[in-house]
Amino acid sequence: xxxxxxxxxxxxxxxxxxxxxxxxxxxxxxxxxxxxxxxxxxxxxxxxxxxxxxxxxxxxxxxxxxxxxxxxxxxxxxxxxxxxxxxxxxxxxxxxxxxxxxxxxxxxxxxxxxxxxxxxxxxxxxxxxxxxxxxxxxxxxxxxxxxxxxxxxxxxxxxxxxxxxxxxxxxxxxxxxxxxxxxxxxxxxxxxxxxxxxxxxxxxxxxxxxxxxxxxxxxxxxxxxxxxxxxxxxxxxxxxxxxxxxxxxxxxxxxxxxxxxxxxxxxxxxxxxxxxxxxxxxxxxxxxxxxxxxxxxxxxxxxxxxxxxxxxxxxxxxxxxxxxxxxxxxxxxxxxxxxxxxxxxxxxxxxxxxxxxxxxxxxxxxxxxxxxxxxxxxxxxxxxxxxxxxxxxxxxxxxxxxxxxxxxxxxxxxxxxxxxxxxxxxxxxxxxxxxxxxxxxxxxxxxxxxxxxxxxxxxxxxxxxxxxxxxxxxxxxxxx
Amino acid sequence: xxxxxxxxxxxxxxxxxxxxxxxxxxxxxxxxxxxxxxxxxxxxxxxxxxxxxxxxxxxxxxxxxxxxxxxxxxxxxxxxxxxxxxxxxxxxxxxxxxxxxxxxxxxxxxxxxxxxxxxxxxxxxxxxxxxxxxxxxxxxxxxxxxxxxxxxxxxxxxxxxxxxxxxxxxxxxxxxxxxxxxxxxxxxxxxxxxxxxxxxxxxxxxxxxxxxxxxxxxxxxxxxxxxxxxxxxxxxxxxxxxxxxxxxxxxxxxxxxxxxxxxxxxxxxxxxxxx
Numbered sequence: 001x002x003x004x005x006x007x008x009x010x011x012x013x014x015x016x017x018x019x020x021x022x023x024x025x026x027x028x029x030x031x032x033x034x035x036x037x038x039x040x041x042x043x044x045x046x047x048x049x050x051x052x053x054x055x056x057x058x059x060x061x062x063x064x065x066x067x068x069x070x071x072x073x074x075x076x077x078x079x080x081x082x083x084x085x086x087x088x089x090x091x092x093x094x095x096x097x098x099x100x101x102x103x104x105x106x107x108x109x110x111x112x113x114x115x116x117x118x119x120x121x122x123x124x125x126x127x128x129x130x131x132x133x134x135x136x137x138x139x140x141x142x143x144x145x146x147x148x149x150x151x152x153x154x155x156x157x158x159x160x161x162x163x164x165x166x167x168x169x170x171x172x173x174x175x176x177x178x179x180x181x182x183x184x185x186x187x188x189x190x191x192x193x194x195x196x197x198x199x200x201x202x203x204x205x206x207x208x209x210x211x212x213x214x215x216x217x218x219x220x221x222x223x224x225x226x227x228x229x230x231x232x233x234x235x236x237x238x239x240x241x242x243x244x245x246x247x248x249x250x251x252x253x254x255x256x257x258x259x260x261x262x263x264x265x266x267x268x269x270x271x272x273x274x275x276x277x278x279x280x281x282x283x284x285x286x287x288x289x290x291x292x293x294x295x296x297x298x299x300x301x302x303x304x305x306x307x308x309x310x311x312x313x314x315x316x317x318x319x320x321x322x323x324x325x326x327x328x329x330x331x332x333x334x335x336x337x338x339x340x341x342x343x344x345x346x347x348x349x350x351x352x353x354x355x356x357x358x359x360x361x362x363x364x365x366x367x368x369x370x371x372x373x374x375x376x377x378x379x380x381x382x383x384x385x386x387x388x389x390x391x392x393x394x395x396x397x398x399x400x401x402x403x404x405x406x407x408x409x410x411x412x413x414x415x416x417x418x419x420x421x422x423x424x425x426x427x428x429x430x431x432x433x434x435x436x437x438x439x440x441x442x443x444x445x446x447x448x449x450x451x452x453x454x455x456x457x458x459x460x461x462x463x464x465x466x467x468x469x470x471x472x473x474x475x476x477x478x479x480x
Numbered sequence: 481x482x483x484x485x486x487x488x489x490x491x492x493x494x495x496x497x498x499x500x501x502x503x504x505x506x507x508x509x510x511x512x513x514x515x516x517x518x519x520x521x522x523x524x525x526x527x528x529x530x531x532x533x534x535x536x537x538x539x540x541x542x543x544x545x546x547x548x549x550x551x552x553x554x555x556x557x558x559x560x561x562x563x564x565x566x567x568x569x570x571x572x573x574x575x576x577x578x579x580x581x582x583x584x585x586x587x588x589x590x591x592x593x594x595x596x597x598x599x600x601x602x603x604x605x606x607x608x609x610x611x612x613x614x615x616x617x618x619x620x621x622x623x624x625x626x627x628x629x630x631x632x633x634x635x636x637x638x639x640x641x642x643x644x645x646x647x648x649x650x651x652x653x654x655x656x657x658x659x660x661x662x663x664x665x666x667x668x669x670x671x672x673x674x675x676x677x678x679x680x681x682x683x684x685x686x687x688x689x690x691x692x693x694x695x696x697x698x699x700x701x702x703x704x705x706x707x708x709x710x711x712x713x714x715x716x717x718x719x720x721x722x723x724x725x726x727x728x729x730x731x732x733x734x735x736x737x738x739x740x741x742x743x744x745x746x747x748x749x750x751x752x753x754x755x
Contacts, residue, residue, distance in 0.1 A: 450594040
C-alpha cells in the first residue's frame with residue numbers, strides 16, 4: 001500500500017509513558033520465601049493476623065501450579081528472580097506525613113495525574129501507587145466529611161483493621177487461584193475504599209498504578225466496599241516504563257456491594273506492551289471479582305485493555321443478592337505480539353439476577369485475542385437472565401481472535417443468550433475512506449472507535465476521551 | 481414530500497487557462513494482478529463539461545475509475561493522467577480526494593459503527609484543511625447536510641446510522657451523491673451510480689448530479705445505459721471496449737448505442753447484453 005510513508009512516520013512515536021523516574025529505591029533482594037514475606041509485613045507494621053494470613057497463602061501457593069489453560073504463551077516465570085518490594089525512599093529530612101517527593105509529583109504530572117489537589121481534575125480523587133507503595137491520596141479530607149474512607153491499603157490496615165479483616169479475601173480468597181495466592185502472600189499496597197450506608201460518593205475515586213523499578217513485580221490489592229444503598233464510581237489507570245525484560249503484575253481487586261448498593265469500576269489499562277518485536281512488556285495476571293452481596297445491588301465492570309504483553313483477567317460478578325445485576329463491558333486490543341485472554345464470569349446465585357456481557361476484541365499485527373467467559377446459573381436462581389455479546393475485529397491477516405464461552409445452567413427457568421461476531425477491517429473499507437480524503441490510519445481509528453462505542457459509552461467522560469486516544473496510538477502502525 | 485429547493489453551492493475557483501482541461505488522460509495503461517486491462521486510454525475532460533463513459537461489462541470502465549482514484553492493486557504501467565495540471569498518479573488516494581476528485585462507488589462499502597455524519601464531517605474537514613480553511617462548525621455542518629438530504633429526498637435518520645449499514649441499494653447510491661454534494665468536488669467520477677435504481681431514485685440522483693454541474697467543474701459519468709443520460713445530458717460520450725476507447729461523439733452517440741447496442745462497435749456479442 002502506498003500509504004507506507006505516512007504510517008512509518010507515525011511509527012517513530014513510542015509508548016508515551018515509557019520513561020523512568022530517577023529515584024532512590026528501598027528494595028528487598030529478589031526472591032520469594034517466608035523471610036521476604038515477614039520483611040514486607042514488618043516494613044508495613046502489620047498486625048499478626050495479617051502476617052499469618054499472608055504466610056498461609058504463601059504455603060498454599062507453594063502447592064499450586066501455574067495455570068496453563070489460557071490461550072497465551074510465555075516462557076516460564078522465575079519467581080525467585082523477582083523483587084517483591086520496592087518503594088521510593090523518602091528524602092532525608094522528610095517524614096511520613098510530609099509532602100510528597102517532588103520527583104514523584106513530577107512523574108505524576110508527566111502522566112497527566114496532578115497530585116496537588118488545587119491542580120487536580122475536579123471531581124476525581126486519586127490514590128497514587130508507585131511500585132510497591134501508595135505515595136499519595138488526594139481529597140481524603142473532603143471525602144471524610146461524607147464518612148467515606150479512601151486511603152492506601154496499608155493505612156486502612158492501621159486505621160480500620162476491623163473493616164479490612166472483615167472483608168479482605170471474602171470475595172477472592174487467599175487460595176483462589178495461583179496468582180491470587182501469590183498476591184495474598186506478597187501484596188504490598190493498593191487502595192481501600194468504604195462508602196457508608198446511603199452515601200452517594202460525590203466524586204470519582206481512582207487509583208493510578210505506576211510500575212517504575214526494574215525487575216520488580218507489582219502486587220497490589222484493592223478493596224472496595226459499598227455499604228447498603230451507597231454508590232461509587234471507581235477508575236483505575238496504569239502505566240510502566242519501557243524495559244526489555246518482562247515484569248509481572250499480579251493484582252487482586254475485590255468489590256462488595258451490599259443491599260441496593262452500586263459499584264461502577266472502570267479500567268483503562270495501558271501497561272507497557274513490549275516493543276514491535278514482542279520484547280519486554282508487562283504480564284498482567286489479575287484477579288478481579290465483585291460480589292453483589294445484598295438484594296438489588298449492582299456491579300458494573302468496564303475495561304479498556306490496550307497495554308501489557310500478556311493480559312489474563314476476568315473481572316467477574318457473584319450475583320448472590322436477589323434481583324442483583326452484574327455487567328461487564330470490555331474492549332481488549334492486541335497488537336504486535338500482545339496476547340490477551342480476558343473475559344468475565346457471571347455467577348447467578350440469587351433469584352431474578354441479571355447479567356450483561358459485552359466484549360469487544362481487536363487484533364492487529366501478530367496479536368492474539370481471546371474472550372473467555374463463564375455464565376453460571378445455580379439451582380434455585382430462578383428467573384436469572386444473561387445476555388452475552390462477543391465481537392471480534394481483525395486488522396490484517398496475521399492476528400488471531402478466539403472465543404471460549406462456557407455456560408453452566410442448573411436452573412430451568414434461567415434464560416441465557418449468547419451472540420458472537422467476527423469482522424475484519426477490509427482494504428475496500430480503507431480505500432472508501434481514502435477516496436473521501438481520509439488517511440488509512442484515521443480510517444482505522446474511526447472504524448475501531450465505531451466498533452467500541454457501546455463500551456466507551458459506559459466510561460466516565462474523561463476516561464472515554466483517554467481511551468479513544470489510546471486506541472489510536474496503539475494502532476498507529478497497524479496497517480501498511 | 482419536502483421541497484427540493486436547491487442547497488446553496490459554493491463555486492470552485494474559476495479555471496485559469498492552463499486548467500481548462502480538468503482531467504487529461506494520455507495513453508493510460510493499467511494492469512490488475514499483472515493483466516493489462518486498459519491498453520492506452522486517451523481522454524480530455526474540460527471544466528464545465530459532463531462526459532459519459534459507456535461500454536459493455538468488462539470493458540474496463542470501473543478499472544479506469546479505480547486507477548484515477550488510486551485504488552491499491554490498480555497498477556499504472558504506462559501513460560499519464562493529470563488533474564488540473566498536476567500529476568494525479570503520483571498522489572495518495574486521500575490526497576487526490578482532498579484536491580477535489582470524487583469517486584462515486586458502484587458498490588459503496590459498509591462501515592459498521594461509523595456514523596454517516598462522522599464520515600461526512602471527517603471528509604469535509606479533510607478537504608477544508610487541504611484548502612487552508614478552518615474545520616466546519618458543528619451547527620453549520622448539520623444545517624448543510626440536512627439541506628442536502630432534503631434535496632436528495634433522504635431520511636434524516638440515515639445520518640446517525642452506520643455508513644451504508646443496512647442501506648437499500650437506492651439509499652446507498654443517494655448517499656454517494658449526498659457525499660458528493662457535501663464535498664463539492666471539482667471533478668466527479670461516478671461509477672454506475674444509476675445501476676440498481678428505480679425511476680424515482682434515478683431522477684433524484686440525476687438532480688444531484690445536475691446541481692453540481694458548473695462551468696468550473698467536470699463530471700465523468702460511467703454508465704451502461706442511456707437512461708441516466710436522459711436526465712443528465714452529457715456534452716460528450718465515449719465508448720470503451722476491451723480496454724480501448726473505440727468511439728467518441730456527441731450525445732447522439734448514446735442514443736445510437738441505445739438503439740443498436742455495443743456489438744456494432746466491438747464486433748462481438750457483448751452488445752446483446754447491454755440492450
